[in-house]
Amino acid sequence: MKGKSLIDVLHEIQESNPENYVPENLAKKVADTFKTSPAKVYGVVTFYTMFSIKPRGKHIIRVCRSLSCHLADGEKIVKKLKEELGVDFGETTEDKEFTLEESSCLGMCSIAPSMMIDDVPFGNLKEEDIPVILKKVREGVL
Amino acid sequence: MKMYRSHILVAEDSKSLSKGAKEIEELISKELRALGLDEEVLVAPTGSLGFEDIGVAIAVYPDGVIYAPVTQNDVPRIIKEHLLKGRIVKELAHEIGKKDVTVTESRAERVLSIQERVLLKRVGVINPESIEEYIAEDGYLALEKAIEKGPQWVLEEVKASELRGRGGAGFPTGKKWEFTAKAKSDVKYVICNADEGEPGTFKDRVIMEGDPHLLIEGMILAGFATGANYGYIYIRGEYDLSIRRLQKAIDQARSYGFLGENILGSGFSFDIEIKKGAGAYICGEETALIESIEGKRGEPRKKPPYPPTCGLWGKPTVINNVETLANVPPIVVNGAEWFKKFGVPGSYGTKLFSLMGDVNYKGVIEIPFGVKLSSIINDVGFGIKGGKKLKGVILGGVSGSLITPNEIDTPVDFNSLALIEAGPGSGSIVVLSEDRCIVDIAKNIAYFFRHESCGKCTPCRVGTEEMYKIIDSISKGFGEVKDLERLDKLSTSMKLTSFCGLGQTAPNIIQQSLRKFREEWLEHINERKCSANVCEFEEIMEEVTNE
Amino acid sequence: MSDLVNVKIDGRPYQFEKGTTILKACKSIGIEIPTLCYLEGIAEEGSCGVCVVEVKGSRTLQRSCITEVTEGMEIITNSPVVREARKTNIELALAHHDITCPTCVRDDNCELQTLARRLGVKEVPFDKIGSFYEKDLGGPVIRDPSKCVYCRRCVSVCENIQNVNALTVAKRGIKTYIGAPFDLRLVDSPCVNCGQCIMNCPTGALSERDDTDKVWEALSDTEKYVVVSTAPAIRASLGELFGLPAGTFVRGKVARALRLLGFKKIFDTNFTADLTIVEEAHELIERVKNNGVLPMTTSCCPGWIKYLEEYYPEFIPNVSSCKSPQQMMGAIVKTYFAEKMGIPKEKIFHVSIMPCTAKKYEADRPEIDASGVKDVDAVLTTREIARMIKEAGIDFVNLDDSDYDLPLGEYSGAATIFGATGGVMEAALRTAYEMLTGETLEAVDFVEVRGLEGIKVSDVNIDGVNIRVAVANSLGSASKLLEKVKAHEENVHFIEVMACPGGCIGGGGQPIPTNDEIRLKRIQALYKDDSERKIRKSHENPYIKQLYEEYLGEVGGPKAHHLLHTHYTPRSPWEALEKVSLNK
Secondary structure, three states: OOOOOHHHHHHHHHHOOOOOOOOHHHHHHHHHHOOOOHHHHHHHHOOOOOOOOOOOOOEEEEEEOOHHHHHOOHHHHHHHHHHHHOOOOOOEOOOOOEEEEEEOOOOOHHHOOOEEEOOEEEOOOOOOHHHHHHHHHHHOOO | OOOOOEEEEEEOOHHHHHOOHHHHHHHHHHHHHHOOOOOOEEEEEEOOOOOOOOOOOEEEEOOOEEEOOOOOOHHHHHHHHHHHOOOOOHHHEEEOOOOOOOOOOOHHHHHHHHOOOOOOOOOOOOOOOOHHHHHHOOOOHHHHHHHHHOHHHHHHHHHHHOOEOOOOOOOEHHHHHHHHHHOOOOOOEEEEEEOOOOOOOOHHHHHHHHOHHHHHHHHHHHHHHHOOOEEEEEEOOOOHHHHHHHHHHHHHHHHOOOOEOOHHHOOOOEEEEEEEOOOOHHHHOHHHHHHHHOOOOOOOOOOOOOOOOOOHHHOOEEEEEHHHHHHHHHHHHHOHHHHOOOEEOOEEOEEEEEEEEOEOOOEEEEEEOOOEHHHHHHHHOOOEHHHOOEEEEEEOOOOOEEEOHHHOOOEOOHHHHHOOOOOOOOOEEEEEEOOOOHHHHHHHHHHHHHHHOOOOOHHHHHHHHHHHHHHHHHHOOOOOHHHHHHHHHHHHHHHHHOOOHHHHHOOHHHHHHHHHOHHHHHHHHHHOOOOOOOOOOOOOOOOOOOO | OOOEEEEEEOOEEEEEEOOOEHHHHHHHOOOOOOOOOOEOOOEOOOOOOOOEEEEOOOOOOEEOOOOEOOOOOEEEOOOHHHHHHHHHHHHHHHHOOOOOHHHOOOOOOOHHHHHHHHOOOOOOOOOOOOOOOOOEOOOOEEEOHHHOOOOOHHHHHHHHHOOOOOOEEEOOHHHOEEEOOOOOOHHHOOOOOOOHHHHHOOOOOEEEOOOHHHHHHHHOOOOOEEEEEEOHHHHHOHHHHHOOOOOOOOHHHHHHHHHHHOOOEEEEHHHHHHHHHHHHHHHHHHHHHOOOOOOEEOOOOHHHHHHHHHHOHHHHHHEOOEOOHHHHHHHHHHHHHHHHHOOOHHHEEEEEEEOOOHHHHHHOOHHHOOOOOOOOOEEEEHHHHHHHHHHOOOOHHHOOOOOOOOOOOOOOHHHHHHHOOOHHHHHHHHHHHHHHHOOOOOOOOOHHHOOOOOEEEEEEEEOOEEEEEEEEEOHHHHHHHHHHHHOOOOOOOEEEEEOOOOOHHHOOOOOOOOOHHHHHHHHHHHHHHHHHOOOOOHHHOHHHHHHHHHHHOOOOOHHHHHHHEOOOOOOOOOHHHHOOOOOO
8 A cells, every 4th residue: 555645645644643734844844755845735734624725723613605505504503603703714713722623414414403522523513612612622521 | 163053243333343342342242241141142243124214233142133223322232131031122123033022113014125135135134343153154166166167157147237337427337348258468457446425325335344355355356267366445534434444354365265365266366445435426436547647647548449459557447336247146056037126127246235314214224126216215215204304315326316296106227217317326216305495405415526526627617616506605695596597507508518527517417407406496596485494594684484 | 641530619629730739739720729727848738727628428527738639539629618618717816816908017018818808708707816936026027926816837937947946836726836945035146037937927926026227216316327228039029018929120220229218328239249250269269279278158148157157067167258238338448438438337328128037147247347337227128128118108109210319320231140059159150260261251140059949069161271150049058068078978069058049039028929930030031130230240349459450459358358358156056955954
């Protein structure tokens, strides 16, 4: 088998980075390792929504905006998240705890509306759940 | 080996875990220890039991009782009453099989009895992290049989079963395998497409989380039949639990000699590696998936050449959906003729459907092909929520079709659906009640495709953006009648000239709705009215219509 | 034995070789299927969706540029469905395009515009989608994302032909971005300014920085003494921008037009090409005799120099220290000429007309000015000077010939072929031969180094010594050659590198389109000029001899060294990325 691909390595870099992103200078190192150019690496990193070229918060919140969650009033959850966190999509909170991102279908349609925080799924969300969940994540309970 | 008198299985699929299933499991163990029952009653995690939409579910065997939803407060009572005293707690139970216990809503029985649990046979029954339990439930029997009979036999059996791909395209699996089997190459690959990005589809994760060895066995058989020695499971990056469980299963399979060199002394070698996706729906398209495994942007390649002859790194590659591969071990063990007992001609076997929307029961169900869509909604889904009228069904995902109430009695199989220009697709069934607005749904679908377009070709890159703009404008009350013509023209063009399936199918539902729900579109445009009271029109004159 | 397949096109039966694309098959029978992104050998991706045709049995239309004919295929190239589909894709491309044709640099020479006309597009029935990205105006090569049609030819050229890898495709969907990565401007990327991206761009998304305003200003400044020098390639190319056939030799008209524009002196960069040869041949011989660093490489191509400084800095000692003819001209104009004429060098404004965009970068290199002031004040491409000539209302085609001005206007046949790949090599050999042997060279034509092949290698016998030379055109070829040299697979003494395919006549500032057919015609014009000249060896140019006698002294001597030689600096291609970002 051919061993790690560029995308495997990018996942690793990001996962071991507390700011959840791929720093530019590492992008260059990766390019050298795979005998490709930083330009090509940039093209790959920016293609996939899970990768970021800019620093993000400690926790990444992905809220689903696809059909099933939309039908289950997902927009209310989106609004509540933006309110509670004080950020818009793609932005990180002041305290660098959370980055809010919009996501396509997360595959949790029967428990819509849903979101993921890092690798933890949350479903059947109600607006009042949001501050509770955010607090638990901040406290490191989840 | 310990002999337990009872097993308590706790559903620990992703959704259940998000509801506290792990905490419930731990609490059950605590209660059993407190009552001195921990040596007699085994507590173990299992895959989805089908109740995650209402809460955490546990199953008590051999009694065959499912308790759902279970809260932390219920646990001490269940343990004391049922496990210690032997009395089922009726108010909390759903029972399977036992007829002499009355239950207020025998949901489990109806849900589970209509289903044919072939693929989901072990889901909710075994601990997905135990290879021993898999083996105990006929696991790796297919592999043993295959080795005995040889690769040609396996290929012929899969061909004879007429198994069709379960990812959406429905291409005959045996035929696909044959292309690769016949291709001459030093290296061949099997890829499992576990990208599951189609909105409204969550069936593959149930298998990966609940019975991962079934997928692994299926892949080994695919490799065996086609002469491939390497397998990749391309799994979307967001499916963390699936990735973990599959990796564990792979490691276990290796240690048991089901993966690796000279499997079971057959001379055949096969190994599997997991490749994580990174958030791109387009990577569900087979050539874009290949590009992604190769470490590149997920942009589709031109076809021909097709992957079975020229795929990963240019080598012959079989790419199959998770569910497709999961069908292979049962076919090998039981034979093609057995498989054809399920379903109808042209669509044999069972299919996993993801049921959601305005239905009473939401979840993954397994039904043979050929059951009417209305029956699925009413008998398995328990009908429309709140007793509302049906507006329509989105079948096969957002790249699928829009079925109207007068088409609802169509049997769900490839041929019958083709007659109404539809298909089972990924098996997603989104039920829409009269409270839904077609324009709003069209907007959500357009938004999705615009977000997921890879940007390589002009028809899709610009087309998805323009489609969204037009529908958005109509939803805000700025639409004109000619917008419908523009949408139609755009749809036709995208269907004919987009480089790949994403752009070609993106306009499907939208274009169908223009025809099937034209009055609703016109109402938004001419009267600035949204009967379902969903759309928020801008610059409203009256204050009445506002949501 | 090639297989033939039977197909039907528009109802008529034909036979084609297996593997032929529908596009080529149709072309061979007189059907011109419209294309936008397609460019043979460079862009065969199928992104634009314009070249679609109907193929019986297929529910979608097929892209003729990448679909091969198969046995029994039935193709319809012209039907309402096909025409509508092609038109819609152009309309979509136009919706995502800032339509400013009358003021756009590619007006009347734009592939999108041509297609819109050809396909009968009367209006764009889609909302305009504004560009998400700013223009990149930082350097000689400028990018306007609002005009991009996402054909990706530029990325392909930069990656595959030039091996520079400054451009990339990033992000996705409607926000797809084509340009330098990491939000860098091109000037902060490894871009070497070769301009090949511009040459292949179908629209005005890529173009060169417009320096004509600077030159107009200088021309009307009474305090300034404006002189101009023209590159070898100009005389064989400028006519194309006035409707003349490719390869028409227009030296005399060029001089006349420049005089009419108001330049006080019209100098010929060919003169300093001769000068370069004399210095460089001398340098080569010194290295050969005294075990100096070999192979030696030419240094007149600034795209090549920057590329080498970035990606092959270990070869810096190999590069000739000679400046390019443009820079030598600048140095001589601001010293020798200024002093001879008694004009203060500060008052002289020297404009250089080049087929090249990298020359704009070269003129601004800090180490390059020897006179104490800027040696070259402005560089204009062939396209820019054509615009000035048109703007001034000069009827180029009907001009009488004028001559260039002495003492910097005469040249040998060896100089004129500088514009062609292999030309510098051939010129250098003619002089090196005589310098080494002291004998007259009769056979001045070194045909083995001529032609468009990426790498040409030849063995030349000079006085019993075998001198092995190599000529590379395109940076991709240069890279391949250097790798071979590094691996000791190629043992050469002298290497000529031109960054642009075909050499300078294929440069980033040349008339668009430039393809191999046109390159060969331009090259032919130069070799013809060479063959017709009385003097064909650089060192025999009497004005060169005069320059040394009157001013420079010895060939390779201290004054020549001070004015005509330079040095190079290793640079990191991605310096901008290497600093650890602390607070981004």
